[in-house]
Amino acid sequence: xxxxxVAGIVTLGGFLTANAQCKPITSLVENFDTWKxxxxxxxxxxxxAMLYASDKKIIFxxxxxxxxxxxxxxxEIKAGTYTLSLDISDNGGDTVLEIFSxxxxxxxxxxxxxxxxxxxxGEKKTYTISIKKDTHLALKVLLNGxxxxxxxxxxxLTSKK
Numbered sequence: 594x595x596x597x598x599v600a601g602i603v604t605l606g607g608f609l610t611a612n613a614q615c616k617p618i619t620s621l622v623e624n625f626d627t628w629k630x631x632x633x634x635x636x637x638x639x640x641x642a643m644l645y646a647s648d649k650k651i652i653f654x655x656x657x658x659x660x661x662x663x664x665x666x667x668x669e670i671k672a673g674t675y676t677l678s679l680d681i682s683d684n685g686g687d688t689v690l691e692i693f694s695x696x697x698x699x700x701x702x703x704x705x706x707x708x709x710x711x712x713x714x715g716e717k718k719t720y721t722i723s724i725k726k727d728t729h730l731a732l733k734v735l736l737n738g739x740x741x742x743x744x745x746x747x748x749x750l751t752s753k754k
């Protein structure tokens with residue numbers, strides 16, 4: 594019984610520590626070079642497709658499920674105005690990126706579009722984003738073909754003062 598209680602306390606402490614490390618932030622620079630899996634302060638929603646970290650970048654991969662809504666959600670961001678830039682490319686075909694604010698990282702119904710959907714052309718994308726209250730950002734990638742992939746790297750969110 595004593596071991597069971599100690600194990601429960603250690604497990605609960607681990608959850609509390611993980612949440613404490615994911616406090617709202619005012620800047621975020623990530624090149625994904627050290628990621629072996631999606632970072633615990635981020636959320637990945639791939640649906641029937643795949644969204645994963647590999648080869649020092651984030652990969653959205655349609656497999657045999659084109660049209661799947663796929664989201665990569667940042668840690669919570671404090672209210673303010675930001676410049677978001679990221680390198681984004683694909684392996685060909687028709688692919689689209691849209692940016693959302695996400696009140697609840699795990700509930701796509703709470704996502705609100707804050708930047709128009711734009712075709713992924715292999716060039717660096719830069720956005721000015723205004724956030725009225727603390728929220729997450731969700732990158733939505735739409736892959737319209739079988740075995741399509743989109744690659745995200747060098748994500749940078751900096752506060753505009």
